[in-house]
Amino acid sequence: MPRSKAETAALMASPDDLEAQFYEAMREGDVERMMALWADDDEVYCVHPGGPRVVGPHAVRATFEAIFANGAVAVHAEQVRRVQVAGAAVHGVVERVEVPGDEGPQVAWVLATNVYVRTAQGWRIVAHHASPGSPRAPLEVAESPSVLH
8 A cells, every 4th residue: 555645754854765765666666656755846847868857746757657667667876966955955866777688687877866855744856857878887077175184
C-alpha cells in the first residue's frame, strides 16, 4: 500500500534523505513513491535526459509513468555537490545509470540538478534537470581555495 505524503515526509528529515528516496523510487520503478516526494505546486518541473521541460505535477507524473512502463531505472547518485540555504537546497549530482546492452550491462553518466524546498509537509522536490547521458564519466573542474589555512 502506498504511503501518504504525511507518512513519507517523516522519512525525509533532510534533502539528503529526500534524495535517497528519489533514487530508490527510480530503482524500484515506483511512480506512487516517486510522486509522494514532489511538492504540490503547479510550478514543479522535470527535464529528463534529452527531453523537454515538463511542468506541473500531473505532467511530471506522466513522464515517470512512461519511464517506469519500461521497468525500473538502475541509477545511483554519485559525486553530490550541495548548496543549502534557509528552506532550499540544490544538489548537483553525477548519476551512474546501468543500461542493458548487447554485450551485457553498460554504464551511462548523466549530470543532474535536484532542487528541494522545505514545505509544511517536509522536504519536497521542486525540480529535477538531467543532461543527456554519456558513455564516459564527466570531468569536474573545480577552483582551488584561494586561502590556505
